[in-house]
Amino acid sequence: MSERGIQWFRFTAPANFYDLAGRLIPWFAALTVALFGVGLYMGLVVAPSDYQQGDSYRIIYIHVPTAWMGMFLYVLMAVYAAIGLIWRIKIAEIMAKSIAPTGALFTFLALWTGALWGRPTWGVFWVWDARLTSMLLLLFLYLGYMALHAAIDDRQRASNASAVLAMVGVVNVPIIYFSVHWWNTLHQGASITVTEAPTMAMIMFVTLMIMVLAAWMYSIAVVLARARVELLERERTAHWVRERLEGERG
């Protein structure tokens, strides 16, 4: 292993991870506030209303970021769970467990904002079509993961069992993404793809991307903060914890 590799490996040691995360969180928190500030101002005030949907389209600025985060975070959670399961890296297990609540929250918000957007545009809060149903399944996968983790007392077994659930559930993510192509659905297709120019006005696109970034920064800050607490709970009797508590206040 190169020296550089060893340097990075250091951060998987609990005390180093704890310190590094502690240093990073304020930066991500500051970026979250700044990006949400700019994004909300642009989305609610600067961007013009839509010629068809009026002001109801403004829900897009939180509906799309929350839906993307719900899906991204699930994949990230499954990757960390797999790393924890295969290589027995404690930090990876902690990261997987720390992502779940935030992922579930964003998935719920995607469904909630979708319902409130569906009512004025489609006339209904909810339909059992492919996109909406697979998104609801994602929420249940998150909740199932969290429930399974909480139901098993032995920490290692809880981590292993829920890791398998997380990895199996990952097939649902491409199903959500492609559902609008594979089935006839009320939900519109993707307005933003990697291969084509976005089918929306530039100001709307830029605002949306700022809100997506804000959601990323928020997720990183909160997940790191939760991982730190999780780590402290596991290691509360370790020497390094006592050392750090001398200088730090709750």
Add this chain to the structure above:
Amino acid sequence: MMEFLAMGGYAPYVWGSYLVMAGLLVVEMMQLRYRRRSLMNWIRRMARLRAQEEKR
């Protein structure tokens, strides 16, 4: 200002989305802070008890 709040007649939908999101993010952060505080207190209490034990 009233026009802004009215959101072109879609106020319940638009604000219902934004406020619920803001509320839930705040709840998540507060819950995390509470969890951290109580854990810190527990660790400190244990440290104090240990110190007393050692004195005896």
